[in-house]
Amino acid sequence: MKYLSEYRDYDETRRVLDLIDKTVTKTWNIMEVCGGQTHGLVRNGIIDLLPDKVRMIHGPGCPVCVTPVNLIDKAIELLENGVIVCSFGDMIRVPGSKKSLLEAKALGGDLRILYSPLEAVNIAKQNLDREVVFFAVGFETTAPANALSVLHASRNGLKNYSILVSHVLVPPAMEAILDDGFCNIDAFLGAGHVSAIMGYTDYHPLAEKYRIPIVITGFEPLDLVQGILMAVKQLEEGIHVVENQYSRVVKKEGNIKAREVIETVFEIGDREWRGIGNIPNSGYCLKQGFQEYDAELKFGIDHIKIPEDPACIAGLVLKGIKKPKECSEFGKRCTPNNPLGAPMVSSEGACAAYYHFAGATI
Numbered sequence: 001m002k003y004l005s006e007y008r009d010y011d012e013t014r015r016v017l018d019l020i021d022k023t024v025t026k027t028w029n030i031m032e033v034c035g036g037q038t039h040g041l042v043r044n045g046i047i048d049l050l051p052d053k054v055r056m057i058h059g060p061g062c063p064v065c066v067t068p069v070n071l072i073d074k075a076i077e078l079l080e081n082g083v084i085v086c087s088f089g090d091m092i093r094v095p096g097s098k099k100s101l102l103e104a105k106a107l108g109g110d111l112r113i114l115y116s117p118l119e120a121v122n123i124a125k126q127n128l129d130r131e132v133v134f135f136a137v138g139f140e141t142t143a144p145a146n147a148l149s150v151l152h153a154s155r156n157g158l159k160n161y162s163i164l165v166s167h168v169l170v171p172p173a174m175e176a177i178l179d180d181g182f183c184n185i186d187a188f189l190g191a192g193h194v195s196a197i198m199g200y201t202d203y204h205p206l207a208e209k210y211r212i213p214i215v216i217t218g219f220e221p222l223d224l225v226q227g228i229l230m231a232v233k234q235l236e237e238g239i240h241v242v243e244n245q246y247s248r249v250v251k252k253e254g255n256i257k258a259r260e261v262i263e264t265v266f267e268i269g270d271r272e273w274r275g276i277g278n279i280p281n282s283g284y285c286l287k288q289g290f291q292e293y294d295a296e297l298k299f300g301i302d303h304i305k306i307p308e309d310p311a312c313i314a315g316l317v318l319k320g321i322k323k324p325k326e327c328s329e330f331g332k333r334c335t336p337n338n339p340l341g342a343p344m345v346s347s348e349g350a351c352a353a354y355y356h357f358a359g360a361t362i
């Protein structure tokens with residue numbers, strides 16, 4: 001497939017790995033922001049093939065992993081009160097404080113697993129006597145479709161549709177990580193799919209303020225090693241700029257139409273990140289004028305607050321301070337079949353990546 005198979009060329013990937021080896025002279029810590037990149041690095045064995053001086057730190061870029069446990073409990077509360085709750089499949093096994101959405105469904109909750117929030121709007125149209133809520137989780141990548149669902153509901157005059165919003169934004173999370181006293185990150189691989197929507201101009205102030213290279217990078221093996229090589233070259237040359245490895249997909253300005261839809265429906269506000277806590281201006285909230293579609297306000301469930309499992313160090317893993325195997329519960333009390341924290345259950349979670357691809361080094 002054009003633009004895909006050539007990025008899975010293992011001979012070329014090996015050649016770029018050799019170039020990284022020849023280029024690096026000092027030890028550098030590079031954080032890949034996105035969970036999809038973490039899986040690409042671990043699944044393809046790149047972590048083990050990189051020179052010892054290039055240390056990859058796994059970042060917080062898995063939307064399921066950073067969705068607070070209280071949001072899951074809120075969705076379950078709605079299910080248990082007769083609301084039709086619609087969700088992408090990746091959220092349904094994430095543990096809440098007492099059960100997951102899937103377990104709530106097994107107990108009789110009307111949970112619908114969908115591929116698009118627009119399907120949820122259709123369900124609302126067909127069930128005018130029922131309330132329908134879409135669990136709107138994700139980074140900037142899923143925000144356009146979720147915003148569009150609100151616009152469709154509004155244009156159709158639907159009063160029985162709302163969204164449970166947990167949208168988080170990548171640049172503020174990167175800034176929070178850089179401001180952490182334990183931060184030891186020298187460069188970032190930026191998440192390619194987020195930049196496909198948002199472009200990459202927001203990264204220039206970060207690169208300048210923290211004097212840190214940021215390379216927008218794709219997800220295939222060759223993408224990843226090319227992005228790492230670009231970051232290592234900058235570090236070795238003492239420069240810190242934003243570069244775009246993923247230019248076959250990402251444009252500087254992003255997807256203007258998608259951004260317009262987001263800006264029509266959402267505004268930026270504070271957001272809680274699972275394991276990290278509140279990060280100012282790090283998420284989307286519904287704008288004034290669209291708040292009737294905010295499920296938390298509509299159903300008065302804003303008060304639900306749940307502490308995390310104290311044994312889970314997901315926050316340290318998501319900030320890149322600890323590796324999954326440094327968690328005392330890894331592979332013991334916490335497995336994909338019995339996850340204690342979201343990074344073990346999500347297909348993009350760092351703990352799950354290490355569990356499934358056991359050859360990964362610590």
Ligand code: SF4
Nearest residue numbers: 312314327334341351
């Ligand atoms: S292994 Fe499990 S308990 Fe430990 S940090 Fe990961 S998700 Fe949390």
